[in-house]
Amino acid sequence: MAAPPPADERPLVMLAQALFPEFAAALAGRYRFALLADADAAAADEARALLVGGLPRVTAQHLGVLPALKLVACTSVGVDHVDLDACRSRGLSVTNAGAAFAADSADYAVGLLVAVLRRVAAADVYVRSGRWAADGDYPLTTKVSGKRVGIVGLGNIGSRVARRLAAFGCAVSYHSRSPKPSAPYPFVPALRDLAAGSDVLVLSCALTDETKHMVNRDVMEALGKGGVLVNVGRGGLVDEPELLRCLRQGVIGGAGLDVYENEPAVPPELLAMENVVLSDHRAVLTPESIGGVLEVVIANLDAFFSGRPLVSPMEL
Numbered sequence: 001m002a003a004p005p006p007a008d009e010r011p012l013v014m015l016a017q018a019l020f021p022e023f024a025a026a027l028a029g030r031y032r033f034a035l036l037a038d039a040d041a042a043a044a045d046e047a048r049a050l051l052v053g054g055l056p057r058v059t060a061q062h063l064g065v066l067p068a069l070k071l072v073a074c075t076s077v078g079v080d081h082v083d084l085d086a087c088r089s090r091g092l093s094v095t096n097a098g099a100a101f102a103a104d105s106a107d108y109a110v111g112l113l114v115a116v117l118r119r120v121a122a123a124d125v126y127v128r129s130g131r132w133a134a135d136g137d138y139p140l141t142t143k144v145s146g147k148r149v150g151i152v153g154l155g156n157i158g159s160r161v162a163r164r165l166a167a168f169g170c171a172v173s174y175h176s177r178s179p180k181p182s183a184p185y186p187f188v189p190a191l192r193d194l195a196a197g198s199d200v201l202v203l204s205c206a207l208t209d210e211t212k213h214m215v216n217r218d219v220m221e222a223l224g225k226g227g228v229l230v231n232v233g234r235g236g237l238v239d240e241p242e243l244l245r246c247l248r249q250g251v252i253g254g255a256g257l258d259v260y261e262n263e264p265a266v267p268p269e270l271l272a273m274e275n276v277v278l279s280d281h282r283a284v285l286t287p288e289s290i291g292g293v294l295e296v297v298i299a300n301l302d303a304f305f306s307g308r309p310l311v312s313p314m315e316l
């Protein structure tokens, strides 16, 4: 009689949603997977780790069907899509992408800043539509080098934005929950004051109950009519209807937006504004960064299942 097949000893990892094929291929040798939406009771009872790929909403109810759960491993930097209160009260560990996306996000923030101040996208449309030959040069735009830039959130991304802009001769200052003793830039305790002293405000902080709608009319009025808002954090950091009003009324001068409050919905009014550069929440996404995140996820899962300290645990 043939011997029974050996038991599959790979640990089970529950998936909040299907993985990118690259992720699935790289992890399949080490782990078994079940998809939360389809998992049977045995898998739900067994799973000690939940892998949250992308930004699907993970509620207390989702967590509640996984009684053995100890780890929520996210592939993103921001974890506002996960009910962190529920994780805290269950004593779950949560990990994020660490610094894997930071360079790409910082590069992109600087790209948006340059694109808005120098009207790169509008000039591109101008040339493509034949208006250069027909109507003459596109109007003059604004110099980037030497601008005063206020960075909101001086973490892995914000600190890289600061370093890049220092090379442009920009005067960088920042606002965050608390001053960073090692940062060589002035800390500004009130966001309104940071906006008042900046030509450009770059948002690179997490979305939390405290930071939701932190950029309100008052902050935009302080930024002023020549001021530009760049957001590579989360749409919810900004009161979006107020942003639309401020752009329409010329309260601020422009915006570079990679994120929105209700993605993938983009307020239609933005589409017609020449002083606004838009993209589809892609600041973090390059094949190189995705490879880096894969390494962080594998390192966290391997550490968890072998009882070693996690690589990128979040403070809850």
Ligand SMILES: O=CC(=O)O
Residues within 6 Å of the ligand: 075, 076, 077, 078, 079, 097, 101, 233, 284
């Ligand atoms: O926005 C992307 C992320 O948080 O990783």
